[in-house]
Amino acid sequence: MMDNKMIVEGSLKAVEGGFSFLGRLPYYRGLGLSMIEDIQVTVDGVVQPRDAVRFSVRGKTYTLDEMETVYDDRWNFGEKAQIIVLNGGLAPGSHTITFAVRNRVSYLPFVPTTKDTKELALAA
Amino acid sequence: MSKIKRGVSLYSYQNETFQGKMNLEDCIRTSAELGAKGIEIIGEQTFWGWPECGVADADVDNWHRLIRQYDCTPVSHDFMLDYKRYKGRIMPFDEQVASVRKDIDFGARLGMKYIRALVSIAPEVLVAAAPHAEEKGIKILIEVHAPLHFDHPWIIRHAEAFEKSGSDALGFLPDMGMFLHAFPPVWKEKFMRLGVPQNIADYIEKAYEDRVLSEYVILDVQQMGGTGPAIAMAETLRHNAAFEPKRMLDYMHRIHNIHGKFYQMNEDYVEPSIPYDKIVQVLQQGGYEGYICSEYEGNRWIEDAEEPDSVEQVRRQQVMLARLLGETEVPTVKTSPTASADAEAASLAQAAE
Numbered sequence: 001m002m003d004n005k006m007i008v009e010g011s012l013k014a015v016e017g018g019f020s021f022l023g024r025l026p027y028y029r030g031l032g033l034s035m036i037e038d039i040q041v042t043v044d045g046v047v048q049p050r051d052a053v054r055f056s057v058r059g060k061t062y063t064l065d066e067m068e069t070v071y072d073d074r075w076n077f078g079e080k081a082q083i084i085v086l087n088g089g090l091a092p093g094s095h096t097i098t099f100a101v102r103n104r105v106s107y108l109p110f111v112p113t114t115k116d117t118k119e120l121a122l123a124a
Numbered sequence: 125m126s127k128i129k130r131g132v133s134l135y136s137y138q139n140e141t142f143q144g145k146m147n148l149e150d151c152i153r154t155s156a157e158l159g160a161k162g163i164e165i166i167g168e169q170t171f172w173g174w175p176e177c178g179v180a181d182a183d184v185d186n187w188h189r190l191i192r193q194y195d196c197t198p199v200s201h202d203f204m205l206d207y208k209r210y211k212g213r214i215m216p217f218d219e220q221v222a223s224v225r226k227d228i229d230f231g232a233r234l235g236m237k238y239i240r241a242l243v244s245i246a247p248e249v250l251v252a253a254a255p256h257a258e259e260k261g262i263k264i265l266i267e268v269h270a271p272l273h274f275d276h277p278w279i280i281r282h283a284e285a286f287e288k289s290g291s292d293a294l295g296f297l298p299d300m301g302m303f304l305h306a307f308p309p310v311w312k313e314k315f316m317r318l319g320v321p322q323n324i325a326d327y328i329e330k331a332y333e334d335r336v337l338s339e340y341v342i343l344d345v346q347q348m349g350g351t352g353p354a355i356a357m358a359e360t361l362r363h364n365a366a367f368e369p370k371r372m373l374d375y376m377h378r379i380h381n382i383h384g385k386f387y388q389m390n391e392d393y394v395e396p397s398i399p400y401d402k403i404v405q406v407l408q409q410g411g412y413e414g415y416i417c418s419e420y421e422g423n424r425w426i427e428d429a430e431e432p433d434s435v436e437q438v439r440r441q442q443v444m445l446a447r448l449l450g451e452t453e454v455p456t457v458k459t460s461p462t463a464s465a466d467a468e469a470a471s472l473a474q475a476a477e
Binding site: 001 | 144
């Protein structure tokens with residue numbers, strides 16, 4: 001659900017050492033960060049390494065490994081998290097971004113991965 | 125006049141609230157205008173921070189102010205209990221019970237009568253939390269949701285544990301989706317958009333109508349050459365069935381809230397897959413006096429093709445329910461369902477100038 005609303009339009013920007021965009025959890029509620037099993041970002045067909053991804057909400061930034069044991073912070077319902085990828089940066093212009101999130105949801109008899117792909121432009 | 129009352133689970137408006145198009149005031153005002161004065165929430169959808177970070181008193185005060193302003197009644201806080209919080213191990217029993225106690229306290233803080241437990245939670249956890257619920261004047265209701273139903277051994281185990289406990293703080297919240305009497309048209313259309321051929325989609329719809337066992341349907345679809353989405357469409361029959369509303373009658377003394385699940389309300393105020401006329405009849409026969417809370421779940425089935433209009437869908441269901449309950453007034457939306465969120469956005473924009 002909300003698959004096509006995961007990536008926030010127009011949110012791509014350059015950051016120190018890479019780029020970032022805003023992402024939302026495709027779910028009807030929020031989740032504690034320890035239950036976010038993986039976030040995978042693909043740029044123009046190239047999967048970015050897991051250890052290059054950072055997740056940032058309300059001024060706190062985590063690596064994906066750190067998130068696995070974070071029990072006192074959340075990705076709230078509809079909350080726009082900054083997804084940072086430290087890949088050395090992107091060229092200005094249009095890029096195809098795929099954002100995939102894998103959750104561990106207690107009541108589901110499967111582990112869902114949901115993804116969204118959008119064209120985002122990076123200003124020169 | 126029926127003693128059954130109408131309400132809305134704010135889950136119904138998720139497509140709009142997720143995007144910030146409706147805020148809490150919009151949700152409560154719109155429901156109240158429709159005469160659906162019982163408000164049910166998923167605590168962690170409506171209140172950012174719950175449960176890991178807690179909820180500020182100011183947010184709870186705002187909730188109570190809105191409930192008073194629009195003359196509504198808090199019905200249920202639906203909690204989740206993430207017992208898989210820790211990677212690779214299940215949350216220990218005592219911690220699960222402590223977690224439920226926290227949700228009981230939060231429900232009480234919001235003035236709720238009930239908290240909703242997901243059906244995967246073990247009965248022993250709820251029984252252990254029951255004395256605290258009694259103290260706080262809260263009932264814990266386990267949501268009986270497809271593929272489970274009132275004759276399933278897991279639900280019977282819950283019922284037996286509840287009776288043995290002697291506590292009246294434990295009960296059931298049936299989700300009307302378990303009475304799926306026809307294959308929902310929005311499901312069929314979505315699977316066809318995913319590439320299921322017409323003949324296979326028609327076959328599955330008809331097989332569902334004929335009540336064919338899911339495993340036979342899956343095999344038939346494989347033999348018709350079905351792959352990927354066609355198999356997935358056939359597999360929905362494993363998780364859904366046309367159980368009988370009258371199966372609720374044995375449990376009426378423990379049924380205190382109802383999820384008025386629906387996948388689509390047509391312009392003629394009919395839910396084509398869930399028999400609400402029969403359902404309301406059974407509830408009246410069983411002397412039910414609680415709320416039926418609208419729970420719109422068609423959103424996820426159509427959002428790839430069109431933007432859901434949750435308020436219009438809820439309105440149509442409320443019109444249907446009001447008719448079935450013998451009300452004479454037709455529920456109507458009177459103000460813009462996005463008025464408060466729009467005003468909030470405008471004042472933020474002004475402040476930024």
